[in-house]
Amino acid sequence: MNMHSPPQSGRGIGPLPTNHPPVRARKVGVLLVNLGTPDGTGYAPMRRYLKEFLSDRRVIEWPRAAWYPILYGIVLNTRPKKSGRAYDLIWNTERDESPLRTFTRAQGEKLAARMSGEAEVVVDWAMRYGTPSIAERIDALQDTGCDRILIYPLYPQYSASTTATVNDKAFEHLMGKRWMPAVRTVPAYHDDPVYIDALARSIEKHLGSLDFEPERVIASYHGIPQSYFRKGDPYHCHCQKTSRLLEERLGWPKGRLMTTFQSRFGPEEWLQPYTDKTVEALAAQGIKRVAALNPGFVSDCLETLEEIAGQVAESFLHHGGERFAHIPCLNDSEEGMDVIEAMTRRELRGWVG
Numbered sequence: 001m002n003m004h005s006p007p008q009s010g011r012g013i014g015p016l017p018t019n020h021p022p023v024r025a026r027k028v029g030v031l032l033v034n035l036g037t038p039d040g041t042g043y044a045p046m047r048r049y050l051k052e053f054l055s056d057r058r059v060i061e062w063p064r065a066a067w068y069p070i071l072y073g074i075v076l077n078t079r080p081k082k083s084g085r086a087y088d089l090i091w092n093t094e095r096d097e098s099p100l101r102t103f104t105r106a107q108g109e110k111l112a113a114r115m116s117g118e119a120e121v122v123v124d125w126a127m128r129y130g131t132p133s134i135a136e137r138i139d140a141l142q143d144t145g146c147d148r149i150l151i152y153p154l155y156p157q158y159s160a161s162t163t164a165t166v167n168d169k170a171f172e173h174l175m176g177k178r179w180m181p182a183v184r185t186v187p188a189y190h191d192d193p194v195y196i197d198a199l200a201r202s203i204e205k206h207l208g209s210l211d212f213e214p215e216r217v218i219a220s221y222h223g224i225p226q227s228y229f230r231k232g233d234p235y236h237c238h239c240q241k242t243s244r245l246l247e248e249r250l251g252w253p254k255g256r257l258m259t260t261f262q263s264r265f266g267p268e269e270w271l272q273p274y275t276d277k278t279v280e281a282l283a284a285q286g287i288k289r290v291a292a293l294n295p296g297f298v299s300d301c302l303e304t305l306e307e308i309a310g311q312v313a314e315s316f317l318h319h320g321g322e323r324f325a326h327i328p329c330l331n332d333s334e335e336g337m338d339v340i341e342a343m344t345r346r347e348l349r350g351w352v353g
């Protein structure tokens with residue numbers, strides 16, 4: 001309800017003074033937030049994106065005095081070109097954007113359609129790094145009248161380097177506001193039956209469409225440095241629990257589903273076993289047919305398409321494997337949207353309906 005029209009005289013308040021700031025209809029915002037992505041694959045956009053990403057203290061926890069000389073002296077000089085070439089292999093040329101952005105937008109649009117029965121709900125999407133920014137989309141939600149906002153970090157497993165930094169960024173922006181919306185954040189849903197069931201249905205569907213039966217199925221999660229885990233990040237436990245529940249739901253014999261960690265960055269030890277080493281070892285053991293999925297990624301992206309479906313697949317075949325299949329992320333599939341809708345509705349309880 002816009003309190004300027006009609007004037008509130010019937011309730012004894014009287015018309016608001018003409019210099020009163022606007023007061024808008026009460027709506028509830030849902031902001032899906034994914035990691036981020038460069039705006040292009042050239043040197044400048046790649047460098048801008050990597051600079052923002054790798055300057056985040058939640059991502060690189062090293063003391064700045066040790067990290068910045070490496071970041072500015074080496075990483076930001078060499079990585080933009082190398083990563084740009086990798087993004088070129090997976091770029092959505094039709095829309096001139098990365099797959100991560102395409103899928104995140106589609107998830108936002110499909111969630112909006114699924115929530116259309118709730119007139120007060122407004123759905124939007126943003127990126128932690130790059131565009132559209134969290135700040136811009138929070139402002140846009142407030143401009144449409146949202147006085148309550150649900151921040152939905154698109155990560156089933158909690159990690160400080162992903163979930164927490166999304167929430168940090170949202171609250172950092174809200175610090176500058178006189179009239180702050182009420183805020184909720186979506187917790188990890190690594191063990192939610194709706195999520196486990198969606199993964200299982202997706203696996204069954206994709207394995208059923210293959211012309212071979214994989215001897216091993218690898219659940220490959222993005223890694224984090226072991227030091228983060230030792231400091232108390234629950235990410236590793238969340239990943240292990242997702243895999244255990246998935247294996248139970250699928251009813252598979254022990255050992256068919258393997259849990260591994262990918263995408264190492266820098267010299268530290270990361271969570272193990274490593275995906276690339278595991279796949280090479282399987283090939284060396286005489287395993288010929290493998291499928292891999294990425295349960296921790298809500299959308300396909302560089303790390304799933306170029307790293308797993310590209311490099312890791314190639315390495316498996318190179319080391320003696322014969323067939324390798326990548327099972328797509330849940331993306332904006334029916335199964336994927338069932339999860340996003342269920343988490344949204346659960347967290348909106350009391351605000352909506």
Ligand SMILES: C=CC1=C(C)c2cc3[nH]c(cc4nc(cc5[nH]c(cc1n2)c(C)c5CCC(=O)O)C(CCC(=O)O)=C4C)c(C)c3C=C
Nearest residue numbers: 035036037059083098100159161162222224265301302303
């Ligand atoms: C110390 C560095 C990193 C940590 C910790 C980290 C955690 C982490 N990341 C994701 C999800 C994604 N990461 C992606 C890319 C990516 N990640 C790192 C480093 C760390 N990630 C780098 C340097 C890069 C960029 C790779 C490159 O450009 O060369 C992406 C892909 C984005 C895309 O546009 O496709 C995702 C998604 C998770 C889930 C996670 C911790 C749990």
Ligand SMILES: [Fe+2]
Nearest residue numbers: 035222263303
């Ligand atoms: Fe990452």
Ligand SMILES: [Fe+2]
Nearest residue numbers: 263302303307
């Ligand atoms: Fe990678």
